[in-house]
Amino acid sequence: MSSTQTVRRPSGGAAVHTVPAIELTGLTKSFGSVHAVRGLDLTIAPGEVVAFLGPNGAGKTTTIDMVLGLSRPDAGSVKVHGLDPSTAVRRGLVSAVMQSGGLLKDLTARETLELTASLFAGTRPVDEVLDRAGISDLADRRVGKCSGGQQQRLRFAMALLPDPELLILDEPTTGMDVTGRRDFWSAIHEDAARGRTVVFATHYLEEADAYADRIVLVSHGEVVADGTASEVKSLVSGRTLRATLHDADPVLLQRLTDMSVVDSVELRGDTLIVTSTDSDAVARHLLTTSDAHDLEITSRGLEDAFISLTSEGAES
Numbered sequence: 122m123s124s125t126q127t128v129r130r131p132s133g134g135a136a137v138h139t140v141p142a143i144e145l146t147g148l149t150k151s152f153g154s155v156h157a158v159r160g161l162d163l164t165i166a167p168g169e170v171v172a173f174l175g176p177n178g179a180g181k182t183t184t185i186d187m188v189l190g191l192s193r194p195d196a197g198s199v200k201v202h203g204l205d206p207s208t209a210v211r212r213g214l215v216s217a218v219m220q221s222g223g224l225l226k227d228l229t230a231r232e233t234l235e236l237t238a239s240l241f242a243g244t245r246p247v248d249e250v251l252d253r254a255g256i257s258d259l260a261d262r263r264v265g266k267c268s269g270g271q272q273q274r275l276r277f278a279m280a281l282l283p284d285p286e287l288l289i290l291d292e293p294t295t296g297m298d299v300t301g302r303r304d305f306w307s308a309i310h311e312d313a314a315r316g317r318t319v320v321f322a323t324h325y326l327e328e329a330d331a332y333a334d335r336i337v338l339v340s341h342g343e344v345v346a347d348g349t350a351s352e353v354k355s356l357v358s359g360r361t362l363r364a365t366l367h368d369a370d371p372v373l374l375q376r377l378t379d380m381s382v383v384d385s386v387e388l389r390g391d392t393l394i395v396t397s398t399d400s401d402a403v404a405r406h407l408l409t410t411s412d413a414h415d416l417e418i419t420s421r422g423l424e425d426a427f428i429s430l431t432s433e434g435a436e437s
């Protein structure tokens with residue numbers, strides 16, 4: 122069952138004695154015969170911005186629910202700032218921005234925040250959280266008139282009321298248009314720069330690439346990769362080499378395929394595409410034995426890593 126290709130853990134350069142923002146040990150949760158989370162270990166240091174990635178059904182939401190104290194593990198433990206999750210939530214150490222729900226359409230943004238603040242002791246001033254979420258200009262707009270992106274920034278403002286040490290976002294931008302997503306992330310990014318720990322689950326790989334210090338990739342309820350975006354990308358070793366090749370010689374294609382450093386060879390019209398762990402050797406071979414020209418070598422992206430590390434059989 123063990124399949125972890127963890128490249129490093131923990132990360133973020135935190136001092137060894139620092140109490141982790143999140144510490145998951147052997148976390149396990151099943152629903153009937155579905156093993157949603159299978160012995161997941163993860164430590165997140167204060168101040169890290171971590172993307173939690175994985176295909177549908179990988180166990181992201183189940184894990185997040187346990188971190189927020191919304192459900193209990195079958196086995197293993199969850200600590201949030203050294204406390205059990207419900208105590209951490211009660212003390213305002215952690216709050217969450219979820220995908221939907223929790224808003225009343227007839228209230229304005231300010232009224233929504235005032236109502237939420239009245240339910241808790243010792244919250245930040247409403248004007249401050251409006252400002253931090255970048256929606257001061259929307260304070261008097263009714264929620265029902267706000268766009269999806271603006272509503273998400275309002276949820277973000279609500280989550281900031283207790284000034285939590287740790288902010289958790291579960292697929293916060295699903296269904297938003299590009300502008301809404303960009304505005305939402307710029308507000309989160311600015312806030313995180315002040316030192317808040319942020320953990321977000323997303324299906325948009327480019328969001329993880331752009332905004333996370335660290336990517337934790339889960340598959341079948343386990344961590345399969347853990348590192349910076351470039352470290353995770355480098356787990357799918359190699360690069361893609363493209364070249365223009367007139368009159369491709371089948372012997373040349375076969376020789377390339379037979380090279381031990383070559384993963385795949387493909388011909389699309391005049392364009393030869395080779396993925397390889399040693400693009401220099403392939404380039405040398407091509408340039409000395411064929412008329413290949415317009416050579417271009419690129420790193421494989423996060424999407425390649427995601428597919429390769431989470432596909433069936435990746436364990437082997």
Ligand SMILES: Nc1ncnc2c1ncn2[C@@H]1O[C@H](COP(=O)(O)OP(=O)(O)OP(=O)(O)O)[C@@H](O)[C@H]1O
Nearest residue numbers: 152155156157175176177178179180181182183184
């Ligand atoms: N309440 C539940 N009852 C039964 N099965 C559940 C329940 N919640 C989750 N599961 C199952 O557990 C597995 C993990 O689900 P989870 O929602 O944690 O995945 P996810 O990574 O968040 O997926 P997605 O990206 O689709 O949201 C899935 O197979 C899901 O069907």
